[in-house]
Amino acid sequence: xxxAVQRSFSERAPPLACCTSDxxxxxxxxxxxxxxxxxxxxxxxxxALQDVDLSFQRHAVTAIxxxxxxxxxxxxxxxxRLTDMVPGCEVDGKIAFCGRDIRDPSLDVxxxxxxxxxxxxxxxxxxxxxxxxxEMPLRECGVSDRVEREQRVHDVLVEVGLWHEVRDRxxxxxxxxxxxxxxRLCIARALALRPEVxxxxxxxxxxxxxxxxxVEDLILNLxxxxxxxxxxxxxxxxxxxxxxxxVFWVVDGVGRLIExxxxxxxxxxxxxxxxxxxxxxxxx
Amino acid sequence: MADLIAVLPRRDLxxxxxxxxxxxxxxxxxxxxxxxxxGQGLSRLSWSFLxxxxxxxxxxxxxxxxxxxxxxxxLVAITVATPLAIGTAVLLVDFVRTGSLxxxxxxxxxDILAGVPSIVFGLFxxxxxxxxxxxxxxxxxxxxxxxxxxxPIMIRSTEIGLRAVPDDWRRGTAALGMxxxxxxxxILLPAAAPAIIAxxxxxxxxxxxxxxxxxxxxxxxxxxxxxxxxxxxxxxxHIYDLTMNVAGGEKSAYAAALVLVGLLVIINAIALALSHxxxxxxxxx
Amino acid sequence: xxxxxxxxYVGTGLAMVGGVCTLLVLTIALFLLRESWSVVQGVGxxxxxxxxxxxxxxxRFGLAPMLLASVATAIGAIVIAAPLGIGSAIYSxxxxxxxxxxxxxxxxxxxxxxxxxxxxxxxxxxxxxxINKIMPPGTSLLAAMLVLALMILPTVALTADAAxxxxxxxxxxxxAALGLSREAMIAHVLVPAARSGIVAGILLSLGRALGExxxxxxxxxxxxxxxxxxxxxxxxxxANVALEMAYAVGDHRxxxxxxxxxxxxxxxxxxxxxxxLSEARSHG
Numbered sequence: 001x002x003x004a005v006q007r008s009f010s011e012r013a014p015p016l017a018c019c020t021s022d023x024x025x026x027x028x029x030x031x032x033x034x035x036x037x038x039x040x041x042x043x044x045x046x047x048a049l050q051d052v053d054l055s056f057q058r059h060a061v062t063a064i065x066x067x068x069x070x071x072x073x074x075x076x077x078x079x080x081r082l083t084d085m086v087p088g089c090e091v092d093g094k095i096a097f098c099g100r101d102i103r104d105p106s107l108d109v110x111x112x113x114x115x116x117x118x119x120x121x122x123x124x125x126x127x128x129x130x131x132x133x134x135e136m137p138l139r140e141c142g143v144s145d146r147v148e149r150e151q152r153v154h155d156v157l158v159e160v161g162l163w164h165e166v167r168d169r170x171x172x173x174x175x176x177x178x179x180x181x182x183x184r185l186c187i188a189r190a191l192a193l194r195p196e197v198x199x200x201x202x203x204x205x206x207x208x209x210x211x212x213x214x215v216e217d218l219i220l221n222l223x224x225x226x227x228x229x230x231x232x233x234x235x236x237x238x239x240x241x242x243x244x245x246x247v248f249w250v251v252d253g254v255g256r257l258i259e260x261x262x263x264x265x266x267x268x269x270x271x272x273x274x275x276x277x278x279x280x281x282x283x284x
Numbered sequence: 285m286a287d288l289i290a291v292l293p294r295r296d297l298x299x300x301x302x303x304x305x306x307x308x309x310x311x312x313x314x315x316x317x318x319x320x321x322x323g324q325g326l327s328r329l330s331w332s333f334l335x336x337x338x339x340x341x342x343x344x345x346x347x348x349x350x351x352x353x354x355x356x357x358x359l360v361a362i363t364v365a366t367p368l369a370i371g372t373a374v375l376l377v378d379f380v381r382t383g384s385l386x387x388x389x390x391x392x393x394x395d396i397l398a399g400v401p402s403i404v405f406g407l408f409x410x411x412x413x414x415x416x417x418x419x420x421x422x423x424x425x426x427x428x429x430x431x432x433x434x435x436p437i438m439i440r441s442t443e444i445g446l447r448a449v450p451d452d453w454r455r456g457t458a459a460l461g462m463x464x465x466x467x468x469x470x471i472l473l474p475a476a477a478p479a480i481i482a483x484x485x486x487x488x489x490x491x492x493x494x495x496x497x498x499x500x501x502x503x504x505x506x507x508x509x510x511x512x513x514x515x516x517x518x519x520x521x522h523i524y525d526l527t528m529n530v531a532g533g534e535k536s537a538y539a540a541a542l543v544l545v546g547l548l549v550i551i552n553a554i555a556l557a558l559s560h561x562x563x564x565x566x567x568x569x
Numbered sequence: 570x571x572x573x574x575x576x577x578y579v580g581t582g583l584a585m586v587g588g589v590c591t592l593l594v595l596t597i598a599l600f601l602l603r604e605s606w607s608v609v610q611g612v613g614x615x616x617x618x619x620x621x622x623x624x625x626x627x628x629r630f631g632l633a634p635m636l637l638a639s640v641a642t643a644i645g646a647i648v649i650a651a652p653l654g655i656g657s658a659i660y661s662x663x664x665x666x667x668x669x670x671x672x673x674x675x676x677x678x679x680x681x682x683x684x685x686x687x688x689x690x691x692x693x694x695x696x697x698x699x700i701n702k703i704m705p706p707g708t709s710l711l712a713a714m715l716v717l718a719l720m721i722l723p724t725v726a727l728t729a730d731a732a733x734x735x736x737x738x739x740x741x742x743x744x745a746a747l748g749l750s751r752e753a754m755i756a757h758v759l760v761p762a763a764r765s766g767i768v769a770g771i772l773l774s775l776g777r778a779l780g781e782x783x784x785x786x787x788x789x790x791x792x793x794x795x796x797x798x799x800x801x802x803x804x805x806x807x808a809n810v811a812l813e814m815a816y817a818v819g820d821h822r823x824x825x826x827x828x829x830x831x832x833x834x835x836x837x838x839x840x841x842x843x844x845x846l847s848e849a850r851s852h853g
Contacts, residue, residue, distance in 0.1 A: 018461070082455060082458060085454070085458055087381050110461040110463060113460065114461035120456070122452055124452035124455070124456040126470070126471045127475050128470070128471070136462075136466075136470055137457075137460040137461065137462055140462045140470075141461055186456075190459070190460065296751075299755065299756060300664075302652075302656060303656045303660050304660060304664065305656070306653045306655070306657050306659075306660065307656060307661070310676065310680075310722060310726065311676055313722075314679070317680075317683070317688075320691055320695055321691065371583050371586030371587070372587045372589075374583055375583035375584060375586065375587040379579075379583050390588075393591040393593070394590060395840055396594050396837055396840070397594055397597075399837045399839070399840035400597065400780075400833055400836070401779070401781075401833065401836055402780065403807045403829065404601070404829045404830075404832060406810075406814070407604070407810065407814070407829045408596075408600055411603070411604050412596065412600050432593055432597075435593070439590070464579070464580075465573075465575045465579045492684070493685065495685065495782070496783050499811060499815075520684050520686045520783075521686075523684075523686045523687065524686045524689070524783055524787070527689065527693055528786075534694050538694075541684075541687045544684055544686075545683060545684075548683075548684070549682075552682070
């Protein structure tokens with residue numbers, strides 16, 4: 001039965017593909033880019049997250065907030081199936097990306113990840129040159145045209161505001177960049193693959209205030225072009241960048257989504273008492 | 285109370301003195317050994333010692349064919365062991381989950397291999413490579429036996445090197461939709477290269493120092509080997525033979541020992557330099 | 570779970586490579602058994618321990634004196650090497666200044682790299698004449714113990730050093746905060762905390778001492794007998810194999826393989842014990 005459902009999913013939508021040429025189509029133009037239904041997650045049999053229903057609107061920024069240990073980062077990792085890499089991690093429920101079940105066994109998880117990019121708390125540029133950091137994943141996903149790759153390297157570096165800072169040292173080690181520059185390089189690297197969605201797991205929490213501000217401005221710039229899900233500890237940041245807000249909380253030892261909606265609405269009149277206390281600084 | 289104060293420092297003093305004495309004894313023993321090897325070896329060591337054939341069972345002449353045999357033995361060993369070592373380490377770190385049945389079986393095999401005494405490798409090499417496979421007493425038999433011996437230490441240090449590569453990079457490559465294979469090729473193996481090379485060198489060092497495993501596999505012949513199927517005497521075997529079987533061979537034995545120790549030092553230095561070089565090149569390219 | 574095709578092929582290839590190691594262990598076991606089988610079947614294992622003499626060509630297979638000699642040299646070597654090695658490790662970790670610690674570690678590391686034949690050569694030329702002056706003939710159990718001790722010293726020192734390095738900092742700070750002297754800290758807190766690691770290192774060294782051939786062969790005198798003092802020559806199991814393998818045939822050759830098999834089992838048991846200890850440490 002389960003199998004039949006999954007099959008009908010993949011038959012409806014064309015298979016995912018990497019964006020290998022300049023003229024590639026967006027994966028979808030539907031309003032709800034990612035729809036998570038009844039998602040639960042456990043580590044080695046211990047439930048960490050239960051029954052999360054959350055949708056991500058096209059080209060909007062959804063801020064996910066909550067205290068540490070409430071499962072918000074784990075939830076983010078289910079959306080590009082990075083949870084596959086964690087031994088003992090079990091995910092349950094349904095997650096659709098542009099109408100495709102991302103847990104369909106016939107789906108190529110690598111292609112999914114090129115279309116659902118991810119930025120981590122700690123910037124993780126590879127021990128390669130700045131240029132290669134962006135170029136290599138492109139080549140791996142099938143962008144075989146050199147000119148096209150060069151063009152994309154240029155475009156994304158401009159997009160994240162790094163171009164004039166690094167144009168003279170594209171072939172120098174990426175690890176020589178400052179923390180904030182490294183994080184922007186990682187964002188550029190993900191953007192080069194032309195993702196539909198960018199998952200950001202506390203992208204600013206390891207940065208100094210100034211770099212953090214630069215990255216935040218970048219997120220605001222990307223709004224309207226990329227769908228963004230950002231996990232943050234910083235309520236003020238969530239207020240500044242979030243179009244939508246999702247509040248996670250630990251209820252009876254398990255992470256749950258306790259409230260979600262338009263950011264302005266939730267901040268103005270939270271419906272859940274815990275949210276109200278959290279947003280006012282009384283809890284969390 | 286007064287007693288306690290008087291007693292404690294004395295006990296402390298004894299411990300302190302013992303620790304210093306131990307360290308001193310270790311340093312002195314090493315110094316004595318090194319002094320003898322260098323002092324006695326240098327008097328016999330010369331350019332012609334390195335470039336001529338041994339005469340009078342090694343009392344006179346040089347060790348040229350023995351150096352060549354040693355190099356060939358090590359080349360065979362490293363050619364065979366390196367791909368196996370890197371492959372197995374990659375398997376253990378990135379392709380099987382720690383604690384799974386496959387990982388446990390391979391790990392246990394390695395622990396057993398690491399514990400097998402070298403003389404037993406000699407017995408095995410003799411029975412399997414020399415007789416069963418018909419390779420005879422040859423550099424090939426000896427080199428293959430050395431490869432078996434060096435395998436566990438090479439795998440373990442490669443494994444440690446790969447595990448030391450930050451998981452950030454593994455997640456990073458996965459999040460960019462790269463295969464494990466290309467992650468390994470472009471990021472993980474280059475990043476682990478210094479440790480991998482150091483591990484391979486450790487294995488070579490162990491192989492170069494080996495005697496017992498070679499006596500019944502590559503044999504005693506001290507002539508210049510014509511091919512890998514010829515018997516060849518390694519430096520270590522030469523030292524053993526000169527010391528035990530050749531009256532008046534000590535001077536030559538010390539000179540050969542100096543060459544062997546020098547060779548090991550050079551191998552390590554190359555490893556170090558190479559690993560720095562590889563790392564730097566990879567980052568800037 | 571979907572896996573890329575390339576990863577699938579590579580994984581299969583690597584599994585085969587990994588299998589080679591397991592296969593190698595099995596092949597070694599198989600050949601040791603195969604080569605020793607004729608004598609195990611024809612003579613029986615019991616007689617290896619009960620026969621009064623070692624004279625395989627006349628069907629006397631008493632390995633007991635050599636087994637005893639092996640154990641005696643190895644234990645003697647450990648008794649000498651353990652205090653020296655642990656002392657050296659304590660010195661370089663807790664007493665020496667930066668420079669002195671570096672030198673001490675360099676000495677130990679260099680010593681670990683010296684080939685066993687070189688130890689044997691030095692033992693025979695430098696050490697044996699000294700012992701000869703005290704009590705002829707010089708080549709003796711004592712000489713073997715001393716040379717072996719020197720050989721395994723680096724292993725003891727390096728493993729002890731590594732074990733001491735894993736003692737958690739808070740434990741040291743806690744001990745210091747109680748006003749303990751450095752010596753009391755070492756004796757009552759640090760060494761006990763690192764005990765299982767140190768013992769694991771000693772077991773490992775014991776295995777290495779039992780398996781060592783050349784250094785022992787060169788200085789032990791190689792007379793098959795049960796020694797009555799440390800000044801008498803002995804022959805170890807390993808030396809016996811090295812000495813007789815060249816001309817042994819038939820049951821004689823097979824009985825050498827039996828001693829190899831016995832040696833492997835002892836050393837493997839020690840390795841397993843050492844491994845268990847360090848496992849217990851990392852889990853507990």
